[in-house]
Amino acid sequence: MSVQPSLRLRGLRKRFGQRSALDGVDLTLEGPQIVGIVGPDGAGKTTLLRAIAGLLEIAADEASVLGFDLRKDVRALKAQIGYVPQSFSLHRDLSVYENLRFTARLHRLGNEEFERRTESLLARTGLLPFADRPAGALSGGMKQKLSIANALLPEPALLALDEPTAGVDVMARDEIWRILEERRGKSLVLISTSYLDETEACDRLLYLDEGRVVAQGTPAELRAQVPVRLLRAWGSDPRAIAKAAGALPYVVSARVRGPFARIEIAAEELPGEARLYADFAGLVPRVRLLEPAPVDMESALLFLSRKQTQGTSAP
């Protein structure tokens, strides 16, 4: 495909009865890349992915996906989209191979082309030894890999994946990401995930809340927006250190994380260096080392969720 995949949404809205699932999504994406969709449970991530995949009737001021208008006939669009829903939706009684052949027929893929692509997809997903196994008898991780192989078979310009790695073990996640990496320069890949390491691997992130995109940018840009300073306090009793640090007036949160206490401070309330170190030196039990750490994706996402909560509860 020579045309660059692109997407342009303005004021995208979707209601389910009384409930507004998407409440004016504005979003422009140009060119192949991996875009992570993050945000709290119930923010509208699934609805947005389904809308983009042409599976929902929506309202919008503009809703162009791969040059097709979502408000009109989307059958031609669907042929160019691979969609992986949250729950397994392939034919459980068909084998891995038969499921792929079924999809190939829907897309009118020639036999030779089908065999070539299938062999390569099964090898890359590690599913080759299981080609004849009924899909219903695969483990959770293998089911997800089959769903992705199935979505990739028509070599779609846009791939929409709804939490493809939820409940999936680390090795299968690594395999799934190796496959996505191969699409990075070729397709527009939209993926929702709750794994922090996966959000770091995305080219761009969209933070959704209450049906809107409230923040977006590269992972580094999102981290840079966060007015929080992160510190790690090391000592022999990190639980007691976290408890003591939590009582300092400028500490937003203090939690144990294995061998250290992870401490967040609001940037605007950050005391001078001298006072900060003096305060921590005075904690009981003793802090052996106070280490300023770079803001990570966990802090960034927690900050965005706190900000939204405060925003909506304000009078």
Next chain:
Amino acid sequence: MSAPIISVRNLTKRFGEFTAVDRLAIDVAPGSIFAFLGANGSGKSTTIRMLIGLLRPTEGSIEVDGVDVIRHPRRVRDHIGYMGQKVSLYPGLSLRENVEFYAGLHGLAGPELEARWGALRERFELSDAEAERPENLPAGLRQRAGLALATLHRPRVLFLDEPTAGVDVHSRGLFWELIREEADAGRTVFVTTHFLEEVDYCDWASFIDEGKLIANAVPEDLRRRYSGGYRVHIDGEPAQELTTPAIDDAFFAELDPLLAVRPGARVRIDSPSMTDVFRRVIAESTGARRAQP
């Protein structure tokens, strides 16, 4: 360690030719958070089903809170609470109705139920959700409700099977605070997860592969054994890099003199991620298996 509250020996489950769980031996300390880890299909769920008396093992012994689970699979039920990945709340019933149903199963009613549920409702932030049906609740809230129900009858051991799968980072943080509070109250928590960084919230981690235990230690010992250690960078003149297997007294004994000659120098520590630790656990186990004839 005080006498284990869960003690498993030689636990084996075969389905025909297939050995799902293979001579497993684990001990869980009372009041601890015990992470039970492994790949999809490694035998985790089969093991949990045996521990809670739902599946009879082919061989071996299981004792949970003093109950021989194989001989008395039903007797263990009042000692344990269970919550699966698909939370065991009945759709169509409100959360409050679910509470009454579960309380009834354990003979909890009247003022005793009101006091217990009232406290849980407060602490788990469920007041607004009480009249809602579980299918209408966001995943994080639904999981908290599931945990509240699992612990309603004050069980001695909580079994939580992937309680945070598909839950957002904010709700996961809250959820782990509640788990720690349960452990502090003396309850033992047996928990599985694929968010491997959550192992740092736990007191112990066991990892199984093809039904066999391949790692079994406190999290810091796993870091020590399965990573290149902590990389420590000290600013100042001259800057210095060092590697240490743990941030412990021995490390500080080495660090303090280095800092003494560099007043005010910053120290940065690169911690090995738990996800990488378990990638290595798996790689070594797979390598060892392939090396066998």
